[in-house]
Amino acid sequence: MLTKRIIPCLDVTQGRVVKGTSFTHLRDAGDPVELAAFYYREGADELVFLDIGATPDVRDIMIDIVERVSEQIFIPLTVGGGLRSIEDMRRMLKAGADKVSINTAVVQNPKLITEGAEKFGSQCIVVAIDAKRLESSDGHKWEICTHGGRKSAGIDAIGWAKQAASLGAGELLVTSWDADGQRIGYDLELTRSISEAVTVPVIASGGAGNLEHLYEALTLGKADAVLAATIFHYQINSISEAKDYLAARGIPIRKG
Amino acid sequence: MRKGNDMAKVISIIDYGAGNLRSVANAIKKLGYQPMITSDSREVLDSAAVILPGVGAAADTISSLNKLGMTDVIRQLIQRQRPLFAICVGLQILLSGTEEGGWYECLKVIPGKVKKLPPGFKIPHIGWNQVKQRVSHSIFEGIPDEANFYFVHSFYAEPEDMSVVAGTTSYGVSMCSMVIKDNLIAAQFHPEKSGEHGLRMYANFLKLALNGR
Numbered sequence: 508m509l510t511k512r513i514i515p516c517l518d519v520t521q522g523r524v525v526k527g528t529s530f531t532h533l534r535d536a537g538d539p540v541e542l543a544a545f546y547y548r549e550g551a552d553e554l555v556f557l558d559i560g561a562t563p564d565v566r567d568i569m570i571d572i573v574e575r576v577s578e579q580i581f582i583p584l585t586v587g588g589g590l591r592s593i594e595d596m597r598r599m600l601k602a603g604a605d606k607v608s609i610n611t612a613v614v615q616n617p618k619l620i621t622e623g624a625e626k627f628g629s630q631c632i633v634v635a636i637d638a639k640r641l642e643s644s645d646g647h648k649w650e651i652c653t654h655g656g657r658k659s660a661g662i663d664a665i666g667w668a669k670q671a672a673s674l675g676a677g678e679l680l681v682t683s684w685d686a687d688g689q690r691i692g693y694d695l696e697l698t699r700s701i702s703e704a705v706t707v708p709v710i711a712s713g714g715a716g717n718l719e720h721l722y723e724a725l726t727l728g729k730a731d732a733v734l735a736a737t738i739f740h741y742q743i744n745s746i747s748e749a750k751d752y753l754a755a756r757g758i759p760i761r762k763g
Numbered sequence: 764m765r766k767g768n769d770m771a772k773v774i775s776i777i778d779y780g781a782g783n784l785r786s787v788a789n790a791i792k793k794l795g796y797q798p799m800i801t802s803d804s805r806e807v808l809d810s811a812a813v814i815l816p817g818v819g820a821a822a823d824t825i826s827s828l829n830k831l832g833m834t835d836v837i838r839q840l841i842q843r844q845r846p847l848f849a850i851c852v853g854l855q856i857l858l859s860g861t862e863e864g865g866w867y868e869c870l871k872v873i874p875g876k877v878k879k880l881p882p883g884f885k886i887p888h889i890g891w892n893q894v895k896q897r898v899s900h901s902i903f904e905g906i907p908d909e910a911n912f913y914f915v916h917s918f919y920a921e922p923e924d925m926s927v928v929a930g931t932t933s934y935g936v937s938m939c940s941m942v943i944k945d946n947l948i949a950a951q952f953h954p955e956k957s958g959e960h961g962l963r964m965y966a967n968f969l970k971l972a973l974n975g976r
Contacts, residue, residue: 509884509934510891510911547958552891578789583913583956603785605956627782628819630887630915677887677915708885731885761891761911 510761511725512552512732513749514710515739517542519588520560522568526740540575546739547580549746552761554580555608555680555734558588559655566595570602577603585633587680596623600631608680610635611653614660614667617674624675633710634676638664638697639684649697656684664697665704672705679705680734683713690716690737698728710734718744718752725758772973775810778802779827783955787816787850790955794966804836812846812972817853818953821861821869821877821918824852834870841872846946846972848965854942854949855920863918873942875922884935887917894930894940894952902929902948902967910960912952914940919951946972 518525523537535541543554554576558569566589573586586599587608596607613619613634623632637656638649649664668679681701683694693714702709711730715721715738724730738744744752754760776787778800791798791814798814799806807813815837817824828834837857840847855861856869861877869877880886891911896903919938922928930941932951942949948968954961 508892509888509914512890577786578792581786581790581793581955581958581961583915600782601785603789605783605786629917630818630889631782678889706882706886708887708889732890763910 508759510552510759511730511753512710513550513721513746513753513760514553514555514732514734515546515551515746516555516557516712516734516736518557518559518736519569519572520558522572524740525559526736539572540579543576543584544579546746547582550750550762551582551746553583553585553732555585555587557608558586566598570598573599573602573604585680587633587635593619593622593626596627596631600627606631606633606678608633608635610637613671614651614653614662617670620671620674620676624677629675629677632676633678633680634671635680635682636664636668636671636701637682637684638694640694640697649700652684656687665700668701669704672707676707678708678710680710680712681730686714687712688737689714692716692720693724693728693730693733695723695728698724698730702729702731708732716743718749721749722753722756722758725753773806773810774798774812774814774969774972775807776800776814776816777807777828777833779824779831779833781816781824781827781853782818783816783850783953786953786955787814790962790965791969793962794969796969802831802833804832807833807836808839808845810845812969813840813848815847815849815853816955817849817851817856818915819852821852821855821863822867825856825867825869828856838870838872841945841947844946846968847948848968849947849949850955851916851951851953854951855918857942857947857949858920858922861918872947873920873922873927873944874924875920877918877920879918880916880938881935887915888934889915891957892932892934892940892952894932896930898929898943900929900943901971902943902964904967905963906960906967912940912950912954912957912961914952916951 708731711724715735929943932940
């Protein structure tokens with residue numbers, strides 16, 4: 508049986524991990540390579556690196572990080588943040604990333620999804636969807652936002668998810684902009700709506716504050732994987748604790 | 764360029780532009796070996812062990828290999844019973860043909876078809892799933908039965924001869940996830956992305972390959 512994936516996300520800017528300073532037992536918890544190796548040993552199923560301050564000149568730092576991480580850890584590695592072209596994708600994949608995660612560039616140019624999938628295979632192309640909840644008289648909906656949440660694209664998130672999948676995305680990384688960083692739980696309705704609308708796997712992101720939240724996303728939210736940053740970085744829970752908890756509640760999980 | 768006796772210990776990774784080449788090389792280096800990454804048919808034929816990496820579509824893979832004359836090399840390696848480890852689409856192209864993109868003829872080294880995963884589950888099949896060992900073989904040494912390996916694919920191989928099916932995995936269908944035929948080892952999953960069990964599988968393969976000569 509396919510297991511549900513637990514994916515720590517490392518936010519990196521200028522070559523340093525932004526969160527995670529509470530890892531007192533690591534020599535340098537700000538070093539993405541050291542933190543990645545730590546999560547690998549702890550049993551992470553996959554890792555996501557998000558370059559949150561990505562500009563062309565610091566992209567080279569990220570490439571160096573990806574090269575060094577891929578020499579040490581032998582689980583899938585996804586890199587996102589600021590990737591704008593086929594050439595950007597190629598450089599990351601060549602450096603050792605297994606997948607690239609793209610948001611703004613594919614909203615502006617959806618054909619890039621198809622081009623990327625044709626060049627590198629669908630399995631390499633993760634479309635990141637940042638969704639904001641909008642209340643209206645006839646209920647609510649979600650619209651996607653780009654540029655790290657700063658811009659609203661005025662596009663319906665569910666419709667975009669379907670389009671991205673049909674254009675060749677291998678996976679969707681769905682982040683609730685409202686829940687992100689709030690530790691209030693994932694937006695289960697958003698995750699479920701998208702997961703039911705597409706046939707590709709969906710990774711839930713944004714809002715995890717405890718282990719119950721992970722469980723909810725994988726059951727009620729129908730997610731295939733959960734991504735979390737805060738609870739792992741600030742050691743509210745370890746990855747092995749998360750796995751024990753989920754396994755005890757009947758979720759298929761990889762251990763050992 | 765290494766010649767003569769030196770080649771007895773050479774491990775080649777076939778370079779035809781596959782996306783996961785670097786990950787495979789990193790895994791082999793982690794085990795303490797220095798792999799040769801090559802697109803030269805002579806070097807591949809002279810190697811003690813060969814790894815055929817693979818991600819993406821079968822048709823593209825075959826056409827890239829053809830351009831380098833590598834499909835014949837792969838057939839020869841198998842004919843000469845050279846240790847060969849084929850990964851993911853590297854396994855699929857060894858069958859008679861694939862349903863991917865309608866119907867596409869493959870290398871016909873292993874009679875059988877490559878079929879689309881059945882609907883009802885998320886496709887691609889992405890993530891960690893168990894490999895049930897159907898045979899006792901040194902490739903599994905130190906790896907428990909039903910250990911998890913990392914998969915990412917939408918098609919799966921269905922060999923006609925069940926005796927070559929060394930491992931199976933369940934995803935809507937019980938599919939062949941590993942083939943062993945003489946010195947050919949082929950896996951639908953990615954050992955280079957499957958943590959310690961994956962590294963162990965490569966180590967077992969190299970031990971077999973390098974000690975067997």
